[in-house]
Amino acid sequence: MLFFPRSEIKQIKYSSYIKALQMSFTMFINRAAIFLCVLSHVLSGYSPTAEYVFVISSFYGILKQAVTTWFPLGVTAIAEANISIERIQTFLKCDEAYLTKEISVRKGKSKNKKFLQKTQKPLLTITAATKKDVGVYLERASARWLCNSTENTLTNIDLSVTSNQLVAIIGPVGSGKSSLFQMILQELPIVSGKFEIVGNISYASQEPWLFAGNVQQNILFGSPYDLKKYQEVIKACALEKDFSSFPYGDKSLVGDRGVALSGGQRARINLARAIYKTADIYILDDPLSAVDAHVGKQLFENCICEYLKNKCKILITHQLQYLTNEKVDCVYLLEKGRITAKGNVQDILESGREFAELFKAETPIEDNDEEEEKFIKKRKFRIKEEPDNIQDEPVLEKETQKKGSISLRVYESYFKAGGNYWTGLMLGVFFIIAQISASGADYFITYWVNLEQHQLQQGIKNVYLDEELYNITSTLPIYEHNIILTRKNCIIIYGCLIGTIVLVTVIRSMTFFRLCMNASNILHNNMFTRVINATMHFFNANPSGRILNRFSKDIGAIDELVPTAIIDTIQVALGVFSTIAVIAYVNIWVLIPTSIILFWFYILRVIFLSTSRNIKRMEGATRSPVFSHISASLQGLTTIRAFGAQKILREEFDHHQNLHSSAYYLFLGCSRSFGFWLDMKCVLYVGFVTLSVLFIGSETYGGNVGLAITQAIGLTGMFQWGMRQWSELENQMTSVERVVEYTEVEEENTLNKNEPPESWPVNGKIEFHNVFLKYSPSAPYVLKNLNFSVLPMEKIGIVGRTGAGKSSLISALFLLSDIEGKILIDGVDLKEITLESIRSKISIIPQEAVLFTGTLRKNLDPFNEYNDADLWDALDHVELKKVILELPSTLNTEISEGGSNFSVGQRQLICLARAIVRNNKILVLDEATANVDPKTDELIQTAIRKNFANCTVLTIAHRLHTIMDSDKVLVMNAGSVAEFDHPHILLRNSDGLLSSLVKETGKIMSDHLSNIALTNFEAKNAKINT
Incomplete structure (x- = not known):
C-alpha cells in the first residue's frame, strides 16, 4: 500500500467490501426469502406443504442469479458507464484548436501551393498568393495560453518572413521564443492582431520527438521514399557518420522515445524529418544546441543555408556566432514576450539591449571540412535502394507471451501476497461452514415438509379407524426419523440455520476480499519496486505503453475481476458437491447422469481453455501497442499537427486498435460458444433427473421429490456458472501471470552491498580502472578500457564527437548498467556499496531536464530535508527567484507533466537549483547548458563556480568555451579515453x-x-x- 495513493486505496477498499456483500447475497438471499415466505405461510395458519415450498423454492431459484448477480452487475455497469461518459463529455467540452483547412492557389506556372486558413478565427486573413507572398506575417499579434488569464504570453508581435529569407529569433530563457513558434503553428491562441500564413509548414521541435521504429521511418514520417532526396537530407543533417556506425544503418531501431541514440543523434534525426518534408516554410526550434560546434556549423551552412536556400526559414538559436553570417537576413530579439529589437547583428548591437552585448563574446566559426570528407570516403553509410523489409533488418522486441495453462506457482504467488497459510486455512473453514449451513438449511426444509406430510397422514389415520383407512395408510411411506419436532421448533431451527448462513457468509466474503485487496496491493508494490530497480536494458527493450499496460489494465483486472472469479469458483464447487450429495440421498441413480455431465463439462472446459487462455494472453499483448501509440502521439502532438500527419497516426492507431478488438471479440465469441454448449448439456441433465425420480426411483414423499428436482435445476445453473467462472478465473489469472512476470524482472545488482560512511564522499576523488560498459549482454562495448583519475575538487570537461561515449561515461559512474573493471570514489569501490548511496551522493543535471508532476517545492526537495530559506537561496543563485515570486503559488506552484509550464531553459535552471540544494561533493552536468542562451549559460557557469568550488565537477559540453577553463579536459573517442590533461x-x-x-x-x-x-x-x- 506504500505506492498507491491513499484516496485510491480507500475507494478500492469500499468497492471491495460492497462487492463482498453482493457476493454474500448469492449464498443466502434466496434461502432467506424462502424462510420468510414459509414463516408467513405458517403464521397464517397453513402447513408448509411440498407443493407450496418447492414452488417458491423454484421461483426464487430462478430469480436468484438474476437478482444477486446480473442485477448488481447491471447497476455497476450503468454507473461505470455514466462515469465514463461524463469523463468523455468533459474531455469533448474542452476548448479545441481552431480548425484549419488547406486552400490550393494557382501560382502562375508553378504547381498549386497550399496554405492554411482558420475557419473560425477572423484574426487570420488570406491574400491572393503569388510566389513572393509565401511566408509568415504577424501584425501586432498577441496570444495567451489561458483564455481567462489577463496576462499575455506574447504581446504586439510584428514579424514578417518571406520566401528565400532566413530569420533568426533570439532571446533569454523564458522570453517566449518557443511560444512564438506555437503561435505560428496555431497551438497558442491569438487574442488580438493579424496573423497570416501562406504556404505549407514543416517543424523541428526543440525537444526531439522520435517514435518506436527505425531511423528511416522516423525521417520519412509517412512521406514517399525518394532515394536521391533522402541521401541529400542525410548529408545535409550530418548523419552519414552515425549511419555508418549503426549496426543496421538507417534501418537501426531508435527505441522508445529514441533511447538507443545520443542526444545529438536524436536532434539531427528530428531535424532531418523536418527537412525531408516538402514545405514552403521551415520552423526550426533550436536544432543546433544539442550538437558540437563542428556539427553545428555543418547543420547551419549545409542544411539551413544551402539545402533550404530557396525556402522561408525561421530559426530559434542560442548559438549567436551563426547570426553574423551574411545569409541571415534578419534577427529578432524577444524579451518577456515582446520583440524589443530587430534587424541585422549591427542593429541588435546598437539597440542598447542588455542581451545584445552577448554578441561581442560570440565569434563566427570557420570552415574545416577536410577530416569529415576523409572519413566519409573511408566509410559509406548504409542506405537501401528501397525501404522494403530485409532479413537482417532488426525488429522490435515482442512482448513475452507464455503458453499453456496457468502454473500453480502463479496461484501460489497470488495467495502468498494476500496472506499467510493460517489466513488461508481460516478462510477454508469459513467456506466449508457456510456451505454446510446452506446445505443443512436446504435439507431441513425438506425434513420439515416430510414431517408435516407424515403428521397430516397420521392425523387422518387416527380419525378413521375403519378397514378402508387401514388399507390407505398401509401404503404410506414409513417415516424414517425417530425425532419428531414441533412446528415451533422447526421454525427456530430453520431460522438459526439461515442466520448462521448470513453471518458466516458475510464474514467469509469480507475476509476473502480483504485478502484479495492485500494481494493486489502487494503485487502492485512488488512490481513497482522491481520496475523502479530494473536494469536500463529493461527500459530500452520495453516501450512505456507495455509497462503502463501492466500497471493499468492488468492491475485493474486483479482488483476487480480476479477476486470475483475466485470466490465464485470456490463457492460453486462446494455448492455442486453438496447439491450432488443431497440429490444422491434422495435418488442414488442420479449419480450416473451427474457423473456423465460432469465429465462432459470438464471436456468442454479443456477444449475452451486451450483456446480462450491463449486468446486472452494475445488480447493483453495486443493492448500494449495501443498504450504505446497513444503515449508517443501525445508527446509529439505538436509535431504531428505541424506535419498534418493526423490521418497517418489515426490509421496506425486504428490498426493497433483493430488487432486488440479482434482478439477481444474472439475471446467474447469463444465464451458465448462455451455458454451455449453448457446450456444444451444442462437441459438434457434436468430432463433425465426428472424422469429418473418419476419412473426409476421409489421415493413417494413429495418433499424428497421436490428437493431432487429443485436441486437438479439449481445444479444446472451452478454447473453453467461454475464452469464459466472457473474458466474465467483461468483467463483472468493471465493478468496475475503478467504482473508476477514483472515482479521477477532483472534488478540492478543489490546483493552483498554495504552502506558507506554517512560523510562519504569527503573529498570527491574519482578513479576509473579498466572500465568497460555495454548496455546488454549481446550489445557491443560502448566504453572500452577507461583508465583515469580525477583529483578532489577538480573541474573536468568532457568533450568528443557525438556518440563518442560521453553520456555513457556518466551511466558508468551512476552504475546504470553493469560494468567491468572498477570505479572508485574516495577509495571506495562503487560495486561494493548500495546504489542508493551512490546516486544520492552524486548530483546531476541531465541533458534533458527532468521535472516531476507535483509542486515546485517537491521538485527542489523531494524528501523535505531543507527549509524554505535554502530553497529560495538556491533559486536566487540561478536567478529564478524573481520568476517564481511572480507566480501565484510561488514554491507550491504545480509542475505540469514533464515541466511543460516552464521553458526548456528554465527547467535546466530548476535542476541546477535542485543540485545546489543537495550540495553533494560531486556534480555532473550532461550538456546542461545546451538549451539556454549565452547569458544563462554564463549564469550557470558562475553559479557552479561559486556553489561548487569545493566539489568535483564533471561537465559534458559542446560549447568548448564552457570547459576551456577546466583543470583538465577528458577527450572521448569511440568509447575510449583519447586525451586527458589540462x-x-x-x-x-x-x-x-x-x-x-x-x-x-x-x-x-x-x-x-x-x-x-x-x-x-x-x-x-x-x-x-x-
Missing part, C-alpha cells in the same frame, strides 16, 4: 583531438579558446607556486 597542455599537440575540435571552430574562436586555456593554466601554476 586543456592548454593538450592544445600544444597540434595533431591532438582537442586541437582538431578547437580548430574546427575557426581561427578567431580557436585563438579565443586557446587564450582561455592559457590564462587558466598560468593562474593555476601561479597559485601552486604561491
